[in-house]
Amino acid sequence: MDTALIVGGTRFIGRHAVEEFLDAGYEVTIFTRGNRENPFADREGVEHVEGDRTNDSALALARERADPDVVIDCVAYHPRDVRAATEVFADCGAYVYVSSGAAYGREVVPKREGETPLHDCTPEQAADDSMDTYGPRKAEGDRAVLAAAERGVRATSVRPPVVYGPHDYTERFDYWIDRVLNHDRVIVPYTSLRHLAYVGDVASALRTVAEAGEAGAAYNVGDHTLPTLPEWVDLLAAEAGREVEVVRAGPRELSAGGVEPADFPLYRGYPHVLDTHRLEALGWEATPLAETVAATVEAHPDGAGREAGPDREAEERVLGVLETF
Structure with a gap:
């Protein structure tokens, strides 16, 4: 062996x-x-x-x-x-x-x-x-x-x-799961492909x-497909059986809450994409997103990631500004 x-x-x-x-x-x-x-x-x-x-x-x-x-x-x-x-x-x-x-x-x-x-x-x-x-x-x-x-x-x-995935101690992905599970409106900064x-x-x-x-x-190594950050929120909401509105906000709107796009976990201003063909040539295959999302949501500890990004009070201020537009 x-x-x-x-x-x-x-x-x-x-x-x-x-x-x-x-x-x-x-x-x-x-x-x-x-x-x-x-x-x-x-x-x-x-x-x-x-x-x-x-x-x-x-x-x-x-x-x-x-x-x-x-x-x-x-x-x-x-x-x-x-x-x-x-x-x-x-x-x-x-x-x-x-x-x-x-x-x-x-x-x-x-x-x-x-x-x-x-x-x-x-x-x-x-x-x-x-x-x-x-x-x-x-x-x-x-x-x-x-x-x-x-x-x-x-x-x-x-x-x-x-x-x-399960056991992620950084809680960056858990931040978005927590928002989806606990709020009907989730703020996502404009333009993020990671x-x-x-x-x-x-x-x-x-x-x-x-x-x-x-x-x-x-x-x-990386996922076979690359959802944008709003699409990740949609995938999480579908897996959790939640109806969630994705509210996109730019730097001007976010400033009302005293936050910046980079304060949100997984945000990236310039696309970050890795070519995985070399690994795939060895016979490796990525797991379908439906399976990875399901496993990650199922393993999510209650409250994990809640503090990994802007606090909800700051987001509420941003939502209030957006409602006036």
């Missing part, structure tokens, strides 16, 4: 990756610091190694304990993490780094692997922890993967955009790339 080591396997993408590899018949070991509840504590076929992934000795211990054929690295947030992991796991059958669509450094539609330039990353950015440097850090991690592949390591990367990726599809992409990906290559 094949074995998989998931570096970070208890929260979101990693949690779904564990399920994906278990369903495919792998024995799975998760490697975490042990700071959060382990949902697989009593699960047959899942072992847990506790340690800090920024400690190279701890990574080596995880390798020895798991003896993995496949390593899925869900929590490499700095280039050093990727460089260390590709050294420690150099002899494994596959190392897959969870990168990000934010690694792309040019706004074009769509963004293509090997064609669209990545962000540069300075030494200062590489060591930073802020969201301002997230894209550059992920891009430098991708370059570390390529360098490892040139040394003979079967290292690859997967680049998702914003990910949604590629999203269902978490189950990211997990299946990780396994697909581990089993069939080309060393040194990066693979975009």
Whole structure:
């Protein structure tokens, strides 16, 4: 039986990756610091190694304990993490780094692997922890993967955009579910097209790339179709059986509530679209939106995401202004 080591396997993408590899018949070991509840504590076929992934000795211990054929690295947030992991796991059958669509450094539609330039990353950015440097850090991690592949390591990367689905601790998508479930009128800022990726599809992409990906290559992953933000609200309302009016507002109207378009979760002024043909060529397929929306709405915890965007009082002020037009 094949074995998989998931570096970070208890929260979101990693949690779904564990399920994906278990369903495919792998024995799975998760490697975490042990700071959060382990949902697989009593699960047959899942072992847990506790340690800090920024400690190279701890990574080596995880390798020895798991003896993995496949390593899925869900929590490499700095280039050093990727460089260390590709050294420690150099002899494994596959190392897959969870990168990000934010690694792309040019706004074009769509963004293509090997064609669209990545962000540069300075030494200062590489060591930073802020969201301002997230894209550059992920891009430098991708370059570390390529360098490892040139040394003979079967290292690859997967680049998702914003990910949604059950167990999403960011609550960005949950904000819109909460609005749909609790309000008849939902404000959506004008013009927003952002590629999203269902978490189950990211997990299946990780396994697909581990089993069939080309060393040194990066693979975009995302939903097969791209609803606009108002269309997402309509999809959520249909799934929840709610009649919801989508109220579109521009910067001038939103200013009445003291908010800006960027204050709304998932808003993006310039379209963010990833070309997924390279991944699809490996046999990967995205889950239909009807299924992803149903699973995400069903898993939505009551009240989750309510504070992830503008408060309702500010939205009510905007609605009041719109009614005077």
